[in-house]
Amino acid sequence: MSEYQYYEFRTVDRPLSEADRRVLRDLSTRARITATSFTNSYEWGDFKGDPVELMERWFDLHLYLANWGTYRLMVRLPKRLVDRRRLDGFLHSVDCVDVTTSGENLIVDILCEELEPEDYWDDESDWLEALAPLRADVLGGDLRLFYLVWLMAVEAGSIEPDEAEPLPGIGPMTGALDAFARFFRLDADLVEAAAERPAGTTAEDPLSSDVIRRSLADLPDREKTMLLARLAEGDSHVASELRPLVRDRQALQTSAARxxxxxxxxxxxxxxxxxxxEAREREQSERREAERKRQEAEELRARRARLDAIMQRGETVWREVETEIERRNASGYDTAAGLLLDLKAIAEERGTIGDFARRLQAIRERHIRKGRFIERLKPIG
Incomplete structure (x- = not known):
């Protein structure tokens, strides 16, 4: 199997400048570079750049995969918008993730190096597109991504059996969460078990207008002024900063009633x-058995119809056997042998198997030199 590697980087918070793109071009003459992305694949050789350095300097998302079983997702997050202590509650026993600080950002690096390679490849460019919403979800206070990372450690056996889940659940799954589970080959049954319970408030839950107004009203005037100034200056993180505040308040109200x-x-x-x-496999087994019985019944009906038709044709069937034998090819021999097998079944039904055996022996003697045909008579007797 030839080697294959795929690298994709994406910026969300700010586009790449012309100067940025010139520096990136020095790393690869083949890469596709736009104002928001850097993409390249290798079937020989390797990428000259350091993904960590590229994330620290330019990008907010990075996806890497190799067909020998290495899968990687990196996410850069403004650290003022993420509670590092909450992340540690998810990740304290997880070996496949590393969270580092780089200036004003946290970089979450999720790396699995021993996954079974796929027998086929989807369009690699679809993966990061599907996973990208996870960053906005985290910034909006939805931490189910890290529950899935914790679940990876559960599957790997590195979490103690009595350790409690870090959230009430992860349901309902989003497209991005499902993509993450599929990308890192998480046990689908384990994900389904976790998703049977809701996570509480999520990034997809609508925020109550009343809760939004009351949450903003409770902010100190100085903080309101700063937020409005940042909003006017085009700070894209203001909404992300406010949503967790509103969601926490809304969660308190809903949890009180739950x-x-x-x-x-x-x-x-x-x-x-x-x-x-076990339930799924049992259901699949039952479906397979039901399908087997259906096919068997269909084959029996078809065989009965075929035997009835042969009985109505009488002696012409024996002449047809001879005609097919004289074709002296595999198709003719197969057809003749099939007809003889049906004639044997009819003889067994009618109690005339002795007459059938004599006629079969006569055919065998007449065509004894047709070795390939004689070989086909062995299952008949």
């Missing part, structure tokens, strides 16, 4: 995933 549910442990999630898998 009965408390004990968090599930990693062991319970794995056990439930096993139950889901």
């Amino acid at each position: 009965p408390a549910v004990a968090p599930r442990s990693a062991g319970e999630l794995r056990a439930h995933a096993d139950a889901i898998r």
Whole structure:
């Protein structure tokens, strides 16, 4: 299998300048570089740049995959918009993720190096497009991405069975979360088990206008002025900064009306995933068995119709056998043998198997020199 590597970088918060693109062009003469992206693939050789350095300097998202089983996703987040302590609650026992600080940003680096290579490849350019919304979700306070990362560690066995899940659940799954689970080959049954419970408030939940107004009204005047000034200056993170505040307030209201549910442990999630898998496999087995019986019944009906038609044709069938044999080719021999097999079944039904055996022996003797045809008579007797 030849080597294949795919690199894609994307900027969200600001476009690349002409000077930026010239520097990036020095790293690769073949890469496709736009005002918001850098993309290249390699079937030989390697990328001269350091993905970490590119993320620190220019980009907000990076995806890498190689057909020997390495998959990587990097996300750069403004650290003032992310509670690092909350992230640590998800990631303290996870080996496949690294969170580093670079200036005013956090860089989340998720790397898996031992995944089974795919037998086929989708369009690689679709992956980052599908995963990109995760960054905005995190900045909006939706941390289910990190629950999935924690779930990767559960699947790998590096989480203690009695450790509680870091969120009440991850349901309902979004397209981006589903893409993440598929990209990193997360156990689909484990994801389904986790998604049976809702996560509480998510980035897709509509925010109450009343809660928004009351949340903003409670802010100190100085903070309101600063936020408005940043908004007027084109700061794209103002909304992301406010949404978690509003969501937390809305979550308090909704959780007060919702009965408390004990968090599930990693062991319970794995056990439930096993139950889901067993139920699915049982259902698949039942469907296969039902399909087998349906096909068997269909074959029996077709065989009965064929035998009835042969019985109505009488002696002409024996003449047809001889005609097919005289074609002296594989198709003719196959047709003749098939007709003889049906004639044998009819003889068994009628109790005339002795007469059939004599006629079959006569055919065998007449065509004894047609070795390939004689070979086809062995299953008949």
